[in-house]
Amino acid sequence: xxxxxxxxxxxxxxxxxxxxxxxxxxxxxxxxxxxxxxxxxxxxxxxxxxxxxxxxxxxxxxxxxxxxxxxxxxxxxxxxxxxxxxxxxxxxxxxxxxxxxxxxxxxxxxxxxxxxxxxxxxxxxxxxxxxxxxxxxxxxxxxxxxxxxxxxxxxxxxxxxxxxxxxxxxxxxxxxxxxxxxxxxxxxxxxxxxxxxxxxxxxxxxxxxxxxxxxxxxxxxxxxxxxxxxxxxxxxxxxxxxxxxxxxxxxxxxxxxxxxxxxxxxxxxxxxxxxxxxxxxxxxxxxxxxxxxxxxxxxxxxxxxxxxxxxxxxxxxxxxxxxxxxxxxxxxxxxxxxxxxxxxxxxxxxxxxxxxxxxxxxxxxxxxxxxxxxxxxxxxxxxxxxxxxxxxxxxxxxxxxxxxxxxxxxxxxxxxxxxxxxxxxxxxxxxxxxxxxxxxxxxxxxxxxxxxxxxxxxxxxxxxxxxxxxxxxxxxxxxxxxxx
Amino acid sequence: xxxxxxxxxxxxxxxxxxxxxxxxxxxxxxxxxxxxxxxxxxxxxxxxxxxxxxxxxxxxxxxxxxxxxxxxxxxxxxxxxxxxxxxxxxxxxxxxxxxxxxxxxxxxxxxxxxxxxxxxxxxxxxxxxxxxxxxxxxxxxxxxxxxxxxxxxxxxxxxxxxxxxxxxxxxxxxxxxxxxxxxxxxxxxxxxxxxxxxxxxxxxxxxxxxxxxxxxxxxxxxxxxxxxxxxxxxxxxxxxxxxxxxxxxxxxxxxxxxxxxxxxxxxxxxxxxxxxxxxxxxxxxxxxxxxxxxxxxxxxxxxxxxxxxxxxxxxxxxxxxxxxxxxxxxxxxxxxxxxxxxxxxxxxxxxxxxxxxxxxxxxxxxxxxxxxxxxxxxxxxxxxxxxxxxxxxxxxxxxxxxxxxxxxxxxxxxxxxxxxxxxxxxxxxxxxxxxxxx
Numbered sequence: 001x002x003x004x005x006x007x008x009x010x011x012x013x014x015x016x017x018x019x020x021x022x023x024x025x026x027x028x029x030x031x032x033x034x035x036x037x038x039x040x041x042x043x044x045x046x047x048x049x050x051x052x053x054x055x056x057x058x059x060x061x062x063x064x065x066x067x068x069x070x071x072x073x074x075x076x077x078x079x080x081x082x083x084x085x086x087x088x089x090x091x092x093x094x095x096x097x098x099x100x101x102x103x104x105x106x107x108x109x110x111x112x113x114x115x116x117x118x119x120x121x122x123x124x125x126x127x128x129x130x131x132x133x134x135x136x137x138x139x140x141x142x143x144x145x146x147x148x149x150x151x152x153x154x155x156x157x158x159x160x161x162x163x164x165x166x167x168x169x170x171x172x173x174x175x176x177x178x179x180x181x182x183x184x185x186x187x188x189x190x191x192x193x194x195x196x197x198x199x200x201x202x203x204x205x206x207x208x209x210x211x212x213x214x215x216x217x218x219x220x221x222x223x224x225x226x227x228x229x230x231x232x233x234x235x236x237x238x239x240x241x242x243x244x245x246x247x248x249x250x251x252x253x254x255x256x257x258x259x260x261x262x263x264x265x266x267x268x269x270x271x272x273x274x275x276x277x278x279x280x281x282x283x284x285x286x287x288x289x290x291x292x293x294x295x296x297x298x299x300x301x302x303x304x305x306x307x308x309x310x311x312x313x314x315x316x317x318x319x320x321x322x323x324x325x326x327x328x329x330x331x332x333x334x335x336x337x338x339x340x341x342x343x344x345x346x347x348x349x350x351x352x353x354x355x356x357x358x359x360x361x362x363x364x365x366x367x368x369x370x371x372x373x374x375x376x377x378x379x380x381x382x383x384x385x386x387x388x389x390x391x392x393x394x395x396x397x398x399x400x401x402x403x404x405x406x407x408x409x410x411x412x413x414x415x416x417x418x419x420x421x422x423x424x425x426x427x428x429x430x431x432x433x434x435x436x437x438x439x440x441x442x443x444x445x446x447x448x449x450x451x452x453x454x455x456x457x458x459x460x461x462x463x464x465x466x467x468x469x470x471x472x473x474x475x476x477x478x479x480x481x482x483x484x
Numbered sequence: 485x486x487x488x489x490x491x492x493x494x495x496x497x498x499x500x501x502x503x504x505x506x507x508x509x510x511x512x513x514x515x516x517x518x519x520x521x522x523x524x525x526x527x528x529x530x531x532x533x534x535x536x537x538x539x540x541x542x543x544x545x546x547x548x549x550x551x552x553x554x555x556x557x558x559x560x561x562x563x564x565x566x567x568x569x570x571x572x573x574x575x576x577x578x579x580x581x582x583x584x585x586x587x588x589x590x591x592x593x594x595x596x597x598x599x600x601x602x603x604x605x606x607x608x609x610x611x612x613x614x615x616x617x618x619x620x621x622x623x624x625x626x627x628x629x630x631x632x633x634x635x636x637x638x639x640x641x642x643x644x645x646x647x648x649x650x651x652x653x654x655x656x657x658x659x660x661x662x663x664x665x666x667x668x669x670x671x672x673x674x675x676x677x678x679x680x681x682x683x684x685x686x687x688x689x690x691x692x693x694x695x696x697x698x699x700x701x702x703x704x705x706x707x708x709x710x711x712x713x714x715x716x717x718x719x720x721x722x723x724x725x726x727x728x729x730x731x732x733x734x735x736x737x738x739x740x741x742x743x744x745x746x747x748x749x750x751x752x753x754x755x756x757x758x759x760x761x762x763x764x765x766x767x768x769x770x771x772x773x774x775x776x777x778x779x780x781x782x783x784x785x786x787x788x789x790x791x792x793x794x795x796x797x798x799x800x801x802x803x804x805x806x807x808x809x810x811x812x813x814x815x816x817x818x819x820x821x822x823x824x825x826x827x828x829x830x831x832x833x834x835x836x837x838x839x840x841x842x843x844x845x846x847x848x849x850x851x852x853x854x855x856x857x858x859x860x861x862x863x864x865x866x867x868x869x870x871x872x873x874x875x876x877x878x879x880x881x882x883x884x885x886x887x888x889x890x891x892x893x894x895x896x897x898x899x900x901x902x903x904x905x906x907x908x909x910x911x912x913x914x915x916x917x918x919x920x921x922x
Contacts, residue, residue: 072522383840398855401822407850412526413865414844416837422863424848428855 060178060188160196194225230265263298275311282341285313292319296328320349323357338371347377367403368482510632513622537667584668596647605640638671652683702730722750738764762796807838
């Protein structure tokens with residue numbers, strides 16, 4: 001079913017701060033609105049999927065119908081009508097492009113506005129490979145050849161289903177089963193695309209792998225699915241960055257990221273999320289319900305999550321680590337900044353199962369304007385996790401008197417040799433700090449941004465360099481208007 | 485309707501509309517929490533719903549008591565008045581309850597202090613109507629709702645403006661084992677007028693067979709007016725199969741001060757919950773607690789402190805020691821309302837696990853809606869320091885003894901914060917782990 005959508009390019013002139021608020025005029029090929037077994041069959045058919053995957057989707061859908069949307073998070077948003085969404089939309093393209101030259105130029109210019117010109121990146125050679133996701137279908141994947149030399153698979157998940165079905169079948173849903181939660185289940189039923197990474201045994205990925213997500217066609221829920229498998233002794237650093245065009249209607253995003261880390265392997269997963277947060281009055285913005293989970297299955301495996309969350313109207317996200325292998329390590333570094341009427345309920349889970357497992361949580365939350373932010377975390381030590389160790393630190397900074405900041409950690413210890421520590425503090429920027437900066441000639445806004453960046457430094461330094469720069473800029477942009 | 489909430493119970497004052505109306509609200513609001521109830525996530529109530537509890541003092545209870553008397557005195561006196569007995573090493577105004585039923589009231593009260601049975605205060609038309617059930621959201625506190633449904637026993641304590649009590653008021657509740665499966669509901673209303681100062685001690689003990697199963701449900705409603713100060717101490721040393729669930733709801737007005745310390749060491753399932761509203765400026769609260777257990781016990785310490793005005797302050801220090809197959813639960817919430825600026829909320833929970841099957845679940849929570857605040861919480865858990873143990877053992881101290889010393893030392897920094905020497909000494913002597921059940 002074709003559904004031509006012509007959306008005018010809007011560049012917001014009302015002085016709103018969202019830099020990436022524009023839409024691209026591309027004919028989308030969309031399946032009609034709503035969700036049913038038929039729609040799922042259509043999605044699967046369009047993507048030319050094998051039967052087992054269709055069956056997986058249908059099982060998930062049937063299960064989802066019996067599930068209730070969770071309400072425990074400290075979030076309030078209008079009820080989502082799941083029948084009023086498009087579950088599939090792909091930029092219209094008759095033949096899959098073989099090189100960038102074949103890619104729709106309008107699409108390329110969208111990326112340029114976002115600051116990731118693919119062509120330039122190709123020239124820059126070997127810095128970053130981008131598996132660019134435009135709405136739901138991967139349109140271009142660069143540096144494939146170079147990665148292929150090492151045996152690394154980095155492609156869209158639909159492609160992986162076709163070319164590496166055994167790998168996908170083995171790991172898909174093994175970390176986040178479709179029964180996991182409401183949004184993960186929905187994703188399992190309707191996921192349209194995403195990235196797949198496989199790092200073979202003993203390979204250190206020579207470059208940082210990166211995906212840019214982009215939500216484009218109006219009313220299209222984004223249901224990305226990412227699967228990363230790091231085989232024994234391997235290493236990969238993966239970057240995920242998101243920007244979405246400005247819209248008045250809320251957009252739904254329910255993604256899943258699954259990571260499998262085998263013996264002695266390490267995965268570093270970094271995210272900068274700056275989707276449209278809604279305007280000053282809390283109108284519009286992306287609903288972001290994400291399930292991210294990594295399973296450290298082998299001994300000495302390591303997963304490190306780093307996230308900078310500045311966007312989305314509503315965020316519901318808890319990147320988790322299941323530390324199964326002995327001596328495995330889980331890390332979570334997070335900066336979450338909310339302004340205006342944004343709401344974020346985010347945190348992590350550290351599940352210690354193997355012996356000598358260690359985890360570290362550093363979470364920095366900044367709330368400004370009328371926003372509300374919650375850190376919600378779980379540290380669980382199971383009876384066999386001898387000598388488990390956790391250190392958690394959650395600091396919150398409040399800017400302005402209308403915002404809220406909440407901390408809800410759950411700490412469950414069932415092993416006496418475990419050592420668990422948790423600390424949380426909440427405060428505002430002290431008048432002394434501000435006075436000190438202002439006395440040295442900084443205006444209030446610059447001073448605040450300097451102090452906030454200092455507050456976040458512990459997390460930022462875990463980001464890859466390019467990301468760290470972008471993230472620092474983002475924080476400054478997001479803070480604008482919060483002072484005075 | 486749960487078995488806990490029984491029909492056709494004859495309660496005093498059922499002809500008083502406002503009182504009966506309040507009980508009706510309790511009956512309506514009571515729903516036994518399930519594993520999915522967030523506030524009861526870690527403290528499972530499975531066993532409770534199956535128990536066939538009999539309300540203390542009813543005919544059924546009395547006949548059962550006669551039949552199964554294990555007092556060994558030939559004739560059971562359990563439902564008669566016992567001679568007040570106390571092992572407290574200091575003097576005070578003692579109020580005795582047996583099986584949750586008031587036996588004796590304190591005498592020789594100084595001027596300006598009134599202590600009455602709750603129902604007497606109701607019949608006398610005292611101010612108690614102004615206070616009963618005013619601050620408790622029954623939907624959030626199911627066991628306070630249950631308590632309200634059975635509202636009858638307890639005392640009303642009023643301390644007039646400026647009165648400073650030199651001796652503590654001591655509420656002692658003894659449960660007698662011959663009364664199998666009784667449930668008792670106590671409701672105390674404590675009012676301190678402006679500038680009054682008092683100390684309240686609650687002591688929960690049992691006599692006779694240690695295996696007896698019973699259920700004590702206590703609600704204290706405490707009103708601390710301007711510049712008044714209340715120190716509140718509690719020892720929970722119930723029989724090891726008992727259930728003890730209590731709520732202290734405290735309202736503190738301008739400049740008022742509430743300080744509490746609770747030691748929980750008994751019961752199979754215990755929850756000591758404290759809800760404090762710091763209503764006006766400069767109101768302050770200190771909530772300290774220790775818990776020690778063995779066997780299969782679950783001991784829960786839950787606090788919820790609301791800072792509703794600027795310049796309010798709260799401080800919490802809770803430490804626990806868990807052995808056997810026991811489970812320690814701590815849930816602490818600090819809530820700061822918009823406009824409650826210049827507030828300070830501090831909280832620290834630490835726990836020691838002594839055995840492989842012990843468990844600690846902890847949920848410290850900050851909910852903050854004002855920017856100019858200083859709030860923090862900390863939580864830590866671990867085991868006894870092996871080096872410290874080794875040090876003591878190398879000096880000829882047996883392993884058990886060394887552990888005991890270390891556990892006591894671990895808890896002492898909480899107990900040492902008690903300002904009254906004799907109470908501190910008493911609590912220090914009580915803070916030992918009850919022997920594990922055989």
